[in-house]
Amino acid sequence: MAAAVSLRDVHKRFGEVEVLKGVSFEVAPGEVVAIIGRSGSGKSTALRCVNRLETIQSGEIELCGRRVDDPALDLRALRRDVGMVFQSYNLFPHLTVAENITLAPRRVRRTPPAEARRIAEEVLARVGLSDKIDAYPEQLSGGQQQRVAIARSLAMEPKVMLFDEVTSALDPHLTGEVLKVMETLAKGGMTMLVVTHEMAFARRVADRVIFMHTGKVWETGPGSMLADPQTPELKEFLANGL
């Protein structure tokens, strides 16, 4: 079966600094892949290249059978199939939760308002926030805002979901509710690429873990790999608790 996401020998530079030095990996449909590594290892950059929030200098990236690096690509059409959740939630502060969620379906898919609202109610139920449908983001806690952000992406029925350190900005007691939602999504068969610092989550929920170091894929394996690291760099990374 064709991979949902595939990166082949991807190189990316920021000015003089090369951040990705030949990254290759694949994510199969329905698979949950966690990417771990220190800050500066290139993990967030690799993720952001997948939906072309960053452009690459060489290599190939394929998403749902289409080449992301192709300049002639209809990027917006592609982005409808990929959902992304950010570390800083990025909810639109001037819109209610419902309006945040229905904005894209109404504008991009031209879904009628009543139908869009129904979709919003459904995705909010999936993340456990039905009662907050008409609240404004500033009235919600960090964990609630992040769950709304997940719901907002789900409303577009993506085939793949990208998570960029989505619990890193949260107070520790709030990460649990977000991770629980992500676990439910994973069990429901969503294809997920998750950049995270939550080792326990990676071990329990991910089908595969990728450890990135200095812009390369350093070690990869099932979640159990975290209990039995092969390379010294991964050993050191896990030992430092980062």
Add this chain to the structure above:
Amino acid sequence: MGGFTLTHFLYLLQATGWTVVLTLLAFVLGCLAGFLVMLARTAQARWVRGLSGLYVDVVQGTPLLIVLFLIYFGLALFGFELPAIVAAALSLMIYCSAFLGEIWRGCVQSVPRTQTEASECLGLSRWQTLRDVVLPQAMRIATPPTVGFLVQVLKNTSLASVVGFVELTRASQVINNSLFQPFLVFGIAGLLYFALCYPLSRLSRALERKLNGGRRQPA
């Protein structure tokens, strides 16, 4: 450039000199009056704050031209024969006092309360606190908007032309009335104003950047 000669240009330059004189006169007077307004707006007594607040609202809610007419035509009826420059300077002083007073009030109030508290704990009086602790800090904050306001004053001196004072605007009207080349004459006048105002605007922005960029937040 038919008709517009060097003589005309020199006439405009001379008038520009008067613009600068009026600006400085109004600004200096306005600063003094504005300082008093600021003190009143931050006074302990509520009635003083209220009355000065009313003064600010009234001045800020009246067109400068009307204030000018009130002083020029109005005071004439009381027997005061005011030369145009005096009426203009007085009107601008009132205008400045209200706006500068408010700007400076904001700057004084943005000095953290903790500074005043620390100072009073050390035993300084309210006046000493103001003079030695609050004002020096407030003045640094106030410099960019005050320089920016100077630009407003300079532009507003153009209204003095309406009561006959021969500054740059009046001079350009005089020349246009004989040459009938409004694009040229008012264009040159505009450029002369621009030459005076733009550097000040840039300075104000640069000062503001330096202020916000270089500030170290106290612990």
Add this chain to the structure above:
Amino acid sequence: MRYQFDFGALLPYWSDFLDGALTTLTMTAFAVVFGLVIGILCAIGRRSASPLLQRLCGFYVELIRNTPYIIQIFFIFFGLSSIGLRLPIFAAAVLTLVVNVGAYTAEIVRAGMDTIHPGQIEAAQALGLSQPQIYWDVILRPALERVYPALTGQFVLMMLASSITSQISAEELTAVANNVQSFSFRAFETYIVVAVLYLALAVLLKLAFYGFGQLIFPRRRRLGTPL
């Protein structure tokens, strides 16, 4: 020599004062609408990718903000009529107001747009929204809500500045004042009355803007906090 105040002498002119106030308000209304459009377009222009557009809009804004309004009025009005374009005075006055307030609006709106966090734009891109959709829903709408107080404050200032259009014989409130005082020989009383009328107009305008803001910004109405 004591001066005898006689406000009563102004009573016969009450309808003139009213007409003048209405003209001022009408001018302001037109100028607000068109000035806002120009300002938004210019703010977008200053943030565009094209260096030519950036420089053009920047030049317009700096030119207007660093020259007196009365010179702008003379340049536009007498300049246009010197090349044969004799606009009706009301239209010319509104034109000068629009040109003037457009520049100040552009600066305020641009500052508002600069406060929009790039993450917001990325989130909108990730959702597949188009550039124009992003501009409207994610950049302009919150920016306008955020700078609404500064924007409406500028419009009130513009209403007060409209008094200068009396210099090209626009029949607004200041022109009425000049006429009445020359007929009634009551300069002081006339200008006091007109000052009070301007104050009333300013208060009226502020209230109207406040009410309108509550209407179009539901977040502001419900939460009462700044964005």
